Amino acid sequence: MSILKIQLSMKKLILLFFVITLCNCVGEDIYDDFVEQRIIVSNPISDLKVGDTYQFGFSYFNNVGKKEDVNVNWMSSNTSVITIDNQGLATAVAEGTTKITVSLTQDENIKYELSVNSGSETVMMEDPTEIVGVIKSTSSYQLEGDFTLADAGHGLELRLASNFKATTALPGLYVYLSNNPTSISNAYEIGAVTVFSGANTMSIDASIGIMDYTYLLYFCKPYNVKVGHGKISN
Amino acid sequence: MKQALVIILFLTTTSYVHAGGGWVNGKGKGFFKLSEWWVVADAHYTDTGEIDPNVTIGLFNTTLYGEYGLSDKFDVILNFPVFSRSYSNLIRSKTTGDVIAPGQSVNSLGDAELGMKYGWIRNKAVVVSSTIYFGLPLGNDMGGDNGTLQTGDGEFNQRISLDISTSAPVGNVNTFYSVNLGLNNRTRGFSDEFRYGLETGLIVDKKVIGIFRLQGLKSFKNSSFTETNGATLFASDTEYLSYTFELGYEIKERYGISANMGKAFSGNLIFANPSYSIGVHVKI
Numbered sequence: 413m414s415i416l417k418i419q420l421s422m423k424k425l426i427l428l429f430f431v432i433t434l435c436n437c438v439g440e441d442i443y444d445d446f447v448e449q450r451i452i453v454s455n456p457i458s459d460l461k462v463g464d465t466y467q468f469g470f471s472y473f474n475n476v477g478k479k480e481d482v483n484v485n486w487m488s489s490n491t492s493v494i495t496i497d498n499q500g501l502a503t504a505v506a507e508g509t510t511k512i513t514v515s516l517t518q519d520e521n522i523k524y525e526l527s528v529n530s531g532s533e534t535v536m537m538e539d540p541t542e543i544v545g546v547i548k549s550t551s552s553y554q555l556e557g558d559f560t561l562a563d564a565g566h567g568l569e570l571r572l573a574s575n576f577k578a579t580t581a582l583p584g585l586y587v588y589l590s591n592n593p594t595s596i597s598n599a600y601e602i603g604a605v606t607v608f609s610g611a612n613t614m615s616i617d618a619s620i621g622i623m624d625y626t627y628l629l630y631f632c633k634p635y636n637v638k639v640g641h642g643k644i645s646n
Numbered sequence: 647m648k649q650a651l652v653i654i655l656f657l658t659t660t661s662y663v664h665a666g667g668g669w670v671n672g673k674g675k676g677f678f679k680l681s682e683w684w685v686v687a688d689a690h691y692t693d694t695g696e697i698d699p700n701v702t703i704g705l706f707n708t709t710l711y712g713e714y715g716l717s718d719k720f721d722v723i724l725n726f727p728v729f730s731r732s733y734s735n736l737i738r739s740k741t742t743g744d745v746i747a748p749g750q751s752v753n754s755l756g757d758a759e760l761g762m763k764y765g766w767i768r769n770k771a772v773v774v775s776s777t778i779y780f781g782l783p784l785g786n787d788m789g790g791d792n793g794t795l796q797t798g799d800g801e802f803n804q805r806i807s808l809d810i811s812t813s814a815p816v817g818n819v820n821t822f823y824s825v826n827l828g829l830n831n832r833t834r835g836f837s838d839e840f841r842y843g844l845e846t847g848l849i850v851d852k853k854v855i856g857i858f859r860l861q862g863l864k865s866f867k868n869s870s871f872t873e874t875n876g877a878t879l880f881a882s883d884t885e886y887l888s889y890t891f892e893l894g895y896e897i898k899e900r901y902g903i904s905a906n907m908g909k910a911f912s913g914n915l916i917f918a919n920p921s922y923s924i925g926v927h928v929k930i
Contacts (some may be wrong), residue, residue, distance in 0.1 A: 436684065436706045438749035441735045445746070476741050552696035581693030581883070581915060583794070597739070597746045634794040636737060636747050637700050 445595040447477045451484070451514060451524045459535040460494060460504040460528055468500035470514045470524070477592030477626075483517040493530045504530040539563075539622050547572075547628065547642040553579040555630055555640035567618035570602055570628070574611045578630070579639070586633040587614065589625035593641050596631050605630070667824045667845070668773040668811030670721050670765035674930075676714035681904075681925030683707045687917035691886070691910065697918045701747070702735040705797070707756050713763075714930065721763040723777065727756025730785055730797035752789030757798035758782040759805075772812045779805040801834040807841070820849040835870035836882045839863055847892075855894035855904070862887045865914075886913035900929045 454469040472482045486496045493508035502512065507530055515523035542562035549555035557576030562569050570587070578585060585608075590599035602614050628642040671677070684706040692698050708729040715721050736749035763777040785798020807828035814821050826843035840863070847857035869882045890908035897903060904927070909920040 436686075436704050436731055436733065438733045438751055439702060439735045440749070441688070441702050441737050442740045443737055443746060444740045446741045476739060476744075551698050552692045552694045553698070554694070579693060584792075595739070595746060597744075634792045635700050635734075637698065 443595065445476050445592055445597070447473075447475060447592050447594075449473065449475050449516070449519075449522050451482075451516060451522055453512070453514060453524055453526050456526050456537040457528060457535060458537050459533060460502060460530050461532060461534045462504045462507060462530055464534055465501055465503045466534065468496070468502060468512065468514070470500065472516070472522075473591050476595060476598065477590060478598040479591075484514050485517055485520070487513045487515070489513070494528060502528075507531055541622075543622060543644055545628065545642040545644055547576070547630070547640060549640040551637070551639050553581060553639050555579060559628060559642055561622060561628070561644060563622055564615075568616035568620055568622060570614040570616060572607075572610075572612050572614075576610060576612070578605055578608045580608050582632040582635075582637075582639065584632060584634045585639060586631055588629040588631060589616070589620065589644075590627045590629045591625055593627045593629065594638060596629060596633075596636075599629060600625065604633075667822070668765075668767075668775045668809040670719060670763055670768060670775055671713055671715035673715050673718050676712065676721070676930045677927050678930070679709075679711040679925050679927040681709050681711065681923050683709060683921060683923040685917055685919060685921040687919040689918040691913035691916050691918050693883070693914055695912060695914055701737055703795075703917070704731070704733045706731045707797075709756070719765045719768065721761075721765075723759070723761030723763055723779070725759040725761070725779075727758065727785070727797070730754055730756030732786075732789060732795040732797050734790065734795060748791075750790040750795060752786050752795040752797060754786040754789070754797045755784040757785040772810060774808070774810050776806065776808045779803075779807075781805065799832075799836065801832055801836055803830055803832045803836075805830040805841075816848075818851065820852075822847050822849075832882075837869040838866040839884075840866065853896050855892075855896070857890070857892040857894075857906075859890040859892065859908075860887070861890065861908075881915045884914065884916045886910040886916050888913075902927050 451470055451472045454471045457466060460466050470484055472480055474480050486498060486500045488494050488496045488510050490510035493506055493510040494502050494504050496502040496512060509529050512526045512528050513523055542560050544560050547555060547557050547559055555578050558573035560571040562571055585605040587602045587605055588596050588599035590596060600620055602616055626644050628644060630639040632639055686704045688702040689697050689699050707727040709727045712724045713721050731753045733751035734749060736745060737747040739746055759779045759781055761777050761779040763775055765775045767774040781803035783798050783800050783802060787796050787798050787800030789795035805828055807826055809824060809826050811824040824845040828841035830839040830841060832838055843861040845859045849855050863886050865883045865885050867883055871882055888908055888910040890906050892904060892906035894902055894904035905924045907920055907922050910916060
């Protein structure tokens with residue numbers, strides 16, 4: 413009887429092993445990657461010559477920072493100075509100043525406002541040729557230093573300053589450009605970090621504009637763990 | 647008392663990190679242990695000793711462990727994870743519900759160890775033995791889409807340990823105490839390691855066993871890697887100080903079951919979550 417009990421106990425234990433093995437299925441981790449939606453005028457001007465027209469464009473980034481096509485409304489606060497149609501085509505009709513607003517059709521609170529003068533010439537608002545920022549660790553891994561995102565003529569360059577320091581204790585530290593400070597799912601991958609201390613430069617594809625992204629992100633790519641970031645602002 | 651010492655041998659054997667004791671089995675004697683060991687980790691100790699989150703990683707080992715006395719002083723030991731499974735969770739966006747990164751898993755054998763243990767001092771109040779282990783990299787050190795799933799470290803290592811143990815009755819309870827020191831020579835550019843352990847336990851009525859174990863690992867930090875290779879159980883510069891609680895019950899003279907829970911107090915580049923194990927052992 414006791415031997416039978418032992419055998420039953422062993423069988424139960426071995427069965428438990430199999431249950432544990434079967435239960436170790438891949439599960440789900442939920443990441444909070446919410447960011448505020450934003451819309452910008454992608455080709456702003458400060459002045460529009462009276463009598464001329466100008467086609468405005470826009471970029472919309474959804475609540476995870478992904479660029480999306482959406483329907484928008486265009487509006488001029490002073491149509492006696494500049495008129496604008498629903499496709500963003502503006503016409504300067506008289507001298508003065510107005511506020512051009514582009515807003516999401518579905519939510520007019522998501523908007524971008526641009527002050528435009530109507531006068532003797534059209535003046536484009538050029539993108540900056542370089543933006544400086546500071547990289548900070550958001551983990552307990554070492555990551556710090558100043559950076560410059562600069563137009564090198566053949567594309568952008570990420571120039572890390574002499575005070576740059578990054579941990580070597582990660583199996584794959586990568587740097588990205590992203591519009592979401594917590595996620596690389598819609599980010600542009602600049603590349604793997606190979607220089608962990610001191611000044612160094614990384615090239616960025618010529619298709620990337622200096623104002624396309626708002627964050628420089630450092631992630632441990634193999635484990636999808638954020639290490640730190642730098643805010644891109646001019 | 648002798649049976650109590652055999653029980654200690656059963657219980658001081660874990661499926662992942664073998665601390666053991668100073669006792670040897672004796673000629674023609676030994677035991678087998680089948681155990682399931684697992685850890686599910688959503689956090690890890692970083693290189694600064696702090697705890698950071700990570701995508702949830704699971705590692706499960708089904709292990710056959712055996713010790714057998716070839717002579718009164720000489721044991722052979724085999725620690726063989728016959729089934730090892732590692733997985734990482736799928737990552738889903740809370741905002742959109744979209745998959746950010748797919749889950750993945752790998753199944754394989756695990757890294758095995760073949761050991762030879764020699765009892766320098768036996769049948770005394772204090773017993774001393776030393777063991778040499780040869781690591782056999784049967785596991786997968788680059789599993790999954792990005793090589794992050796591991797059931798082994800991919801290197802042949804040689805580990806030596808010195809175990810000193812004693813036991814003493816306290817009323818109807820047998821107590822035992824062990825000290826362990828070891829060196830692990832790792833190859834393929836991995837850092838070598840110094841290991842140490844303290845263990846104390848008690849046996850009540852030759853049936854119920856409780857063990858508390860402290861184990862430490864210090865890396866020599868002599869890796870040849872430019873970057874370390876993760877913060878898992880198989881990383882190069884891992885360090886930790888951990889504790890383990892173990893409970894065992896001798897169902898019959900030849901059979902017993904045990905369960906333990908272990909966790910690192912502190913560490914570098916290793917999982918920060920507790921590990922668990924259950925096992926059944928049979929005496930030869």
